[in-house]
Amino acid sequence: MGQNSSQGATMTKPVRVIVVGAGCRGEIYSQFASIHPDRMKVVGVADPRKFARTKLQRQHKIADENVFDDWHKLAEREMFADAALICTPDRLHKEPAVAFAKKGYHILLEKPMATTAEDCKAIVQACTQSGVMLSVGHVLRYDPTIHKIKELINAGAIGDVIHIQHFEPVGFYHFAHSFVRGNWRNEAESSFVLLAKSCHDIDLIHDWAGARRCVKVSSFGSVSHFQKDDMPTGAGDRCVDCPVEKDCPYSACKIYLDRVKQGHTGWPVSVICPNSYPDIESVTEALRTGPYGRCVYKCDNDVCSNQVVNMEFEGGLTAAFSMVAFTEEMCKRKTTIYGSKGELSYDGHEVHVFDFLTQRSTKHTAKSNTPMHFGMGGHGGADYHLMDAFISAVANNDPSLIRSGPEETLLSHLLVFEAERSRLEGRVVCPATADINQS
Numbered sequence: 001m002g003q004n005s006s007q008g009a010t011m012t013k014p015v016r017v018i019v020v021g022a023g024c025r026g027e028i029y030s031q032f033a034s035i036h037p038d039r040m041k042v043v044g045v046a047d048p049r050k051f052a053r054t055k056l057q058r059q060h061k062i063a064d065e066n067v068f069d070d071w072h073k074l075a076e077r078e079m080f081a082d083a084a085l086i087c088t089p090d091r092l093h094k095e096p097a098v099a100f101a102k103k104g105y106h107i108l109l110e111k112p113m114a115t116t117a118e119d120c121k122a123i124v125q126a127c128t129q130s131g132v133m134l135s136v137g138h139v140l141r142y143d144p145t146i147h148k149i150k151e152l153i154n155a156g157a158i159g160d161v162i163h164i165q166h167f168e169p170v171g172f173y174h175f176a177h178s179f180v181r182g183n184w185r186n187e188a189e190s191s192f193v194l195l196a197k198s199c200h201d202i203d204l205i206h207d208w209a210g211a212r213r214c215v216k217v218s219s220f221g222s223v224s225h226f227q228k229d230d231m232p233t234g235a236g237d238r239c240v241d242c243p244v245e246k247d248c249p250y251s252a253c254k255i256y257l258d259r260v261k262q263g264h265t266g267w268p269v270s271v272i273c274p275n276s277y278p279d280i281e282s283v284t285e286a287l288r289t290g291p292y293g294r295c296v297y298k299c300d301n302d303v304c305s306n307q308v309v310n311m312e313f314e315g316g317l318t319a320a321f322s323m324v325a326f327t328e329e330m331c332k333r334k335t336t337i338y339g340s341k342g343e344l345s346y347d348g349h350e351v352h353v354f355d356f357l358t359q360r361s362t363k364h365t366a367k368s369n370t371p372m373h374f375g376m377g378g379h380g381g382a383d384y385h386l387m388d389a390f391i392s393a394v395a396n397n398d399p400s401l402i403r404s405g406p407e408e409t410l411l412s413h414l415l416v417f418e419a420e421r422s423r424l425e426g427r428v429v430c431p432a433t434a435d436i437n438q439s
């Protein structure tokens, strides 16, 4: 255990973390150490990709003996840090989370917690039994403006919450990148989209509903457009030599090659060259040979491109959620919450409250002191605030600083699994009272 972290004393030394999975998320969260070297130090890493683990090793001057090509080897070592950042692919969350929790590491676990309800419960159980803190990567809970919504509800600004309408625009090229060509395209390899992408949103709705339990849920959704039947006549297998590429908004040449030609090497370009820094040559090669150069109408994608979820909570509160791939906006959620005394709206930037009594509207903004360098400005600065909360929680042995802790996150994940069950079985599901201790 890190310096006195389990005895309730405030740490005076930086919190030592190990990074399990040095991909996009592992690298972003690690940057907190570069911004605040007095508060966090990266002391170990495991990743089978040499490029990724070496890059992180160089950035954080990690000792050679603490660099591994697989998380098992890191877990076999005597505990040598305070916390583990688990940033492996969706299907590789449960095993490392349980293993590192049992060793006594506090856990920051990327969302989704795991790909089955049983595994989510096992993770919570392991953390509870080991007495370690668990923070799940529900970054939106840490977005200062989105957090304002919760504060306004709690302050009674709109009276009793009666109905929640929440919209998630994924963004047309983001969807093509991640959910048609990329890592989250196929449920058997990762998870269904409501879990992979929209667990953030069901979690927010669950949070806004307060202590009320969801009693009924229904869901519909399917894969639209990104299928062979929608393929333009004459389309090639790869965009780089497709005769109709110019007329295709999802062309990989437009999404990646045009960007790198303009000097943009961040996401999504960085993702497609997993073993090198992206430049015109490596991106062209990736489009010729890798998954991201494929025609979007000829991929092995099976996750929904549009899905709706309707929920009824105790006391009659209703909620309607929609996720759509085909949008200009990328991930900027839009929300309206109707209360007994007012209406709250969030347009992805600002929160407005219309008061029924005074018939006046007030604008609410939230200050963010996010350092916008590196990738830590991601998710509207929420990535930074999540790390800030987690590192403070570990340093001060204060789990109350974590907004995405084990119990509430497990409950919202269980709701996601029930919603997907409704979609697959074509019926309204009445979620059972969750027994989070039952594995």
Ligand SMILES: NC(=O)c1ccc[n+]([C@@H]2O[C@H](COP(=O)([O-])OP(=O)(O)OC[C@H]3O[C@@H](n4cnc5c(N)ncnc54)[C@H](O)[C@@H]3O)[C@@H](O)[C@H]2O)c1
Pocket: 020, 021, 022, 023, 024, 025, 026, 046, 047, 048, 049, 052, 069, 070, 071, 072, 087, 088, 089, 090, 092, 110, 111, 112, 137, 138, 139, 183, 196, 379
């Ligand atoms: N919180 C968010 O908003 C958010 C956003 C994007 C992704 N995610 C989640 O974060 C996780 C990671 O996503 P990413 O985009 O960083 O993916 P990524 O592919 O960039 O990173 C995953 C890394 O895990 C490594 N890995 C694979 N097997 C391993 C093993 N046995 N031991 C150690 N490392 C191993 C891979 O080599 C890869 O570098 C996923 O679960 C994803 O769903 C969360």
